[in-house]
Amino acid sequence: MSENRKYCYKYPRPAVTTDCVIFGFDGNQLNLLLIARGIEPFKGQWAFPGGFVRMQETTEACARRELAEETGLSNVYLEQLYTFSDIERDPRGRTISIAYFALVKSNERLPIAGDDAGKAQWFAIDKVPELAFDHNKILAVALERLRGKIRYQPIGFELLPEQFTLPQLQKLYEAILRQPLDRRNFRKKIMKYNILEPLDKKEEGTPHRAARYNRFNREKYQALVEKGFNFEI
Amino acid sequence: MSENRKYCYKYPRPAVTTDCVIFGFDGNQLNLLLIARGIEPFKGQWAFPGGFVRMQETTEACARRELAEETGLSNVYLEQLYTFSDIERDPRGRTISIAYFALVKSNERLPIAGDDAGKAQWFAIDKVPELAFDHNKILAVALERLRGKIRYQPIGFELLPEQFTLPQLQKLYEAILRQPLDRRNFRKKIMKYNILEPLDKKEEGTPHRAARYNRFNREKYQALVEKGFNFEI
DNA sequence: CCAAAAGTGTTCTTTATACACCCATGT
DNA sequence: ACATGGGTGTATAAAGAACACTTTTGG
Numbered sequence: 001m002s003e004n005r006k007y008c009y010k011y012p013r014p015a016v017t018t019d020c021v022i023f024g025f026d027g028n029q030l031n032l033l034l035i036a037r038g039i040e041p042f043k044g045q046w047a048f049p050g051g052f053v054r055m056q057e058t059t060e061a062c063a064r065r066e067l068a069e070e071t072g073l074s075n076v077y078l079e080q081l082y083t084f085s086d087i088e089r090d091p092r093g094r095t096i097s098i099a100y101f102a103l104v105k106s107n108e109r110l111p112i113a114g115d116d117a118g119k120a121q122w123f124a125i126d127k128v129p130e131l132a133f134d135h136n137k138i139l140a141v142a143l144e145r146l147r148g149k150i151r152y153q154p155i156g157f158e159l160l161p162e163q164f165t166l167p168q169l170q171k172l173y174e175a176i177l178r179q180p181l182d183r184r185n186f187r188k189k190i191m192k193y194n195i196l197e198p199l200d201k202k203e204e205g206t207p208h209r210a211a212r213y214n215r216f217n218r219e220k221y222q223a224l225v226e227k228g229f230n231f232e233i
Numbered sequence: 234m235s236e237n238r239k240y241c242y243k244y245p246r247p248a249v250t251t252d253c254v255i256f257g258f259d260g261n262q263l264n265l266l267l268i269a270r271g272i273e274p275f276k277g278q279w280a281f282p283g284g285f286v287r288m289q290e291t292t293e294a295c296a297r298r299e300l301a302e303e304t305g306l307s308n309v310y311l312e313q314l315y316t317f318s319d320i321e322r323d324p325r326g327r328t329i330s331i332a333y334f335a336l337v338k339s340n341e342r343l344p345i346a347g348d349d350a351g352k353a354q355w356f357a358i359d360k361v362p363e364l365a366f367d368h369n370k371i372l373a374v375a376l377e378r379l380r381g382k383i384r385y386q387p388i389g390f391e392l393l394p395e396q397f398t399l400p401q402l403q404k405l406y407e408a409i410l411r412q413p414l415d416r417r418n419f420r421k422k423i424m425k426y427n428i429l430e431p432l433d434k435k436e437e438g439t440p441h442r443a444a445r446y447n448r449f450n451r452e453k454y455q456a457l458v459e460k461g462f463n464f465e466i
Numbered sequence: 467c468c469a470a471a472a473g474t475g476t477t478c479t480t481t482a483t484a485c486a487c488c489c490a491t492g493t
Numbered sequence: 494a495c496a497t498g499g500g501t502g503t504a505t506a507a508a509g510a511a512c513a514c515t516t517t518t519g520g
Contacts, residue, residue, distance in 0.1 A: 007245040008238040012288050014249055015242075016329060055245050055327050059318040083316045083331050085292040094288050096249055096331075098316045167499070184501070185483065202490095208497040209490035400472070417474070418510070441471040442517035 014085075014094040018063040019050035019135065021081065021101040021142040022071070023125075025159040027168065030125040030175050032139070033104070035070050038119065041091045042132030049120075050097065063100040071120045077103040077158035082141050089134045097133075101142045103158035150176055152232050154195065157216040163199060165211035166190070173233060189233055195221045247318075247327040251296040252283035252368065254314065254334040254375040255304070256358075258392040260401065263358040263408050265372070266337070268303050271352065274324045275365030282353075283330065296333040304353045310336040310391035315374050322367045330366075334375045336391035383409055385465050387428065390449040396432060398444035399423070406466060422466055428454045 022033035034046040049070035053062045060078065068074045081099040089095060123129070128139065150156050156172050157164075170186050190196060196214040203210040224231070255266035267279040282303035286295045293311065301307045314332040322328060356362070361372065383389050389405050390397075403419050423429060429447040436443040457464065 005241040005243050007243070008241040009246070009248075010238050010240070011285065012240040013242070013246040014286060014288065016247055016249060052244065053247060053318070053329070055247065056320060058320060059316060059329065080315060082313060083292060085286070085331070087289060087291060096286070096292065098318070098329075165499090182484075183499085184485085187500080189482090203499095205492080206490095206498080207492045209499045211499055398472090415511075416472085417512085420473080422509090436472095436518095438519080439471080439517095440519045441469075442473075444472060 012094075014096045015090075015092075016053045016059075017050055017090075017095055017097045018053060018059050018066060019048040019097050019099045019138060020063050020067050020078075021048055021099060021139060022067070022073070022076075022104060023101065023142075023146060023159065024104050024122060025106065025172050025175065026122075027106075027171065028175065031122040032125055032128055033071060033073075033120055033122055034128075034131070036119045036121070037132055045132040046121075046123075046129050047132035048099075048135050048138065053098075059098045060100070063098075063102075067102060073102070073104055076105075077155065081138070081145060084134060084138060086134060097138075099138050099142070101145065103155060105158065106161045147176060150233070152230060154216065154221055154231050163201065163213040163215055165203060165213055167211050169214075186233075193221075193224060193229070193231060195224060195231070245327075247329045248323075248325075249286045249292075250283055250323075250328055250330045251286060251292050251299060252281040252330050252332045252371060253296050253300050253311075254281055254332060254372060255300070255306070255309075255337060256334065256375075256379060256392065257337050257355060258339065258405050258408065259355075260339075260404065261408065264355040265358055265361055266304060266306075266353060266355055267361075267364070269352045269354070270365055278365040279354075279356075279362050280365035281332075281368050281371065286331075292331045293333070296331075296335075300335060306335070306337055309338075310388065314371070314378060317367060317371060319367060330371075332371045332375070334378065336388060338391060339394045380409060383466070385463060387449065387454055387464050396434065396446040396448055398436060398446055400444050402447075419466075426454075426457060426462070426464060428457065428464070 024031040024033060033049075035049045037043055037045055037047050049066050051062070051066045051069075053059055057065065060080065063078060064074070067076065067078075078100050079102075081101045083096060083098045085096045087094060089097070125143070128136075130136065131139065146155075150173065156169065156176070159172055160168060166187060167183075169190070170181055170183065173186070174181055195217055197217050199213045199215060201213045203213070221231070257264040257266060266282075268282045270276050270278055270280050282299050284295070284299045284302075286292055290298065293313065296311060297307070300309065300311075311333050312335075314334045316329060316331045318329045320327060322330070358376070361369075363369070364372065379388075383406065389402065389409070392405055393401060399420060400416075402423065403414055403416065406419070407414055428450055430450050432446045432448060434446045436446070454464070
C-alpha cells in the first residue's frame with residue numbers, strides 16, 4: 001500500500017463522479033458542449049465535463065463546480081438526470097456517476113478563457129462523435145428527458161436569451177421535438193398561459209417584418225402552477 | 234489506522250447506498266413498507282430498506298438485493314427515483330444514496346419469514362411516522378413521482394393482483410391521486426386503449442352485482458407505445 | 467323485495483387542428 | 494415594388510366533463 005493511498009475504509013467503495021450533459025441552442029439546432037479529454041483513459045476523445053465528488057459538496061455542487069472549471073459556465077439551469085452505475089463503465093475502476101443536464105442560454109457565451117480554452121466545443125446534436133465512457137448512453141437518456149420535459153415544463157426558455165421572439169421559441173421547439181409546428185397554433189398555446197411579457201423592442205435589420213421580443217415571466221408562471229394549471233405544448 | 238480499514242484510496246470517497254421506497258395497495262389505501270432499524274444510528278426508528286453498494290453490483294442490483302434480504306420481496310417493479318447527497322444526511326459520515334421506488338402487487342404477500350420477520354411493516358400513506366435519515370424527504374419525492382407517473386404510464390397495474398376488477402383499479406387511482414373519479418369516464422378512458430383483457434371470472438360472495446376480472450396485457454400496451462399512442466388517465 | 471355496487475350512453479363544453487391572408491421591413 | 498418572414502382569426506373535429514338509470518347479487 002503506497003503512502004499516497006491514505007484514505008482507508010473497512011469496506012471497498014466505488015468512486016463517485018458527476019457528469020454534465022450541456023445543451024445549447026444556436027437559433028437553428030440543438031447543440032451539445034463537449035470536452036476533449038486531456039488524459040487517459042479515452043485521451044483525445046470527447047466527453048462530458050465532470051469529475052470526482054468532494055467530501056464537502058453535494059453532487060449538484062460538484063456538477064456546477066466542474067461545469068465552471070471546465071467550461072466557464074455558471075448560473076445555468078441544472079437538473080439531476082440519472083445515476084449510472086454499470087460495473088465496467090470506467091476502466092479505472094468501479095465508478096458511479098450522477099449525471100446532470102444543463103441548459104445554457106444561447107451559444108454566444110462560448111466557452112472560455114484560460115488554460116482550458118479550446119478544449120470545449122459545441123457540436124450539433126446530430127453530429128455528436130463517439131464519446132468516452134458510457135457517455136453516448138447518458139446522452140440518449142438526456143435527450144429523451146429533454147424531449148419529454150420540454151412539453152410540460154417551461155424549460156425551453158433556459159436555452160434562449162433573456163429576450164427572444166416567438167419565431168425563435170418556435171424554432172427551438174421544432175429543433176428539440178424534431179417536427180414542424182403550426183405558427184398560429186403555437187402562438188395561441190404559448191400565449192394563453194400569459195407567461196410571456198411582450199416588450200416594445202423589435203428585431204432590427206431584418207429584410208422583412210421585424211419580430212417582437214418577449215421575456216419569460218417566472219412569477220406569472222409560478223402563479224399559474226399554484227392555481228393548478230399546467231404548462232403544456 | 235486500524236487493521237480492519239484495509240481499502241485505501243488516494244482521495245476520500247463517500248459511502249454509497251441505495252434505499253427503496255416500497256408502495257403497496259390494500260384495496261383502499263396506498264401503503265408504504267418500512268423497516269424498524271435494529272442498529273444505530275436511528276435505532277428503533279422506521280426507515281426504508283437499503284444498504285451499501287457492493288463493488289460487483291449495479292445500484293439497481295443492490296436495491297433488489299436489499300429488498301429481498303430485508304423484506305423477502307423479489308421480482309417487483311423497481312425504478313430509479315433520485316440520488317440524495319446532502320452532506321449531513323447520514324451521521325456516520327458522508328453517504329450518497331441512490332433511491333429507488335418499488336411497486337408491489339397487493340399487500341397479501343406480506344413480509345417475510347426468517348430473522349427479520351416483524352421488523353418490516355406496512356403503514357398507511359397518511360400515517361407514516363417520522364423516519365430515519367432524510368427518508369421523509371425521499372418519500373416526498375417518491376410520492377410526487379408516483380402521482381405524476383401513474384397518469385401517463387400504466388404502472389398502476391403493478392400494485393394490483395394479476396387479476397383485478399375495474400372498480401379496484403379506479404379505487405387505486407383515486408387513492409393515489411386523492412380525488413374521486415367518474416366511474417363511466419374512467420372506464421371509457423381505460424378501455425379505449427384496449428390494454429385490458431376481460432376474463433370470464435367474476436367476483437364471488439359480494440352482496441351486490443359481481444364485478445368482472447380483467448388482466449393487463451403488456452403486449453397490447455407495447456404495441457400501443459410503438460404506434461405512438463400514449464397511455465393517459 | 468331491498469340494499470348496494472356494477473355496468474352502460476348521450477349531451478354539452480372545451481380543446482386541438484387545419485388552414486390563408488395581410489403586414490412590416492430592407493433592398 | 495418585391496421578397497421575406499411576422500402576425501392574426503375562424504371553422505371543424507376531437508376529446509373531456511357532466512350526468513341517471515338499469516342490472517346483478519346476497520341477504
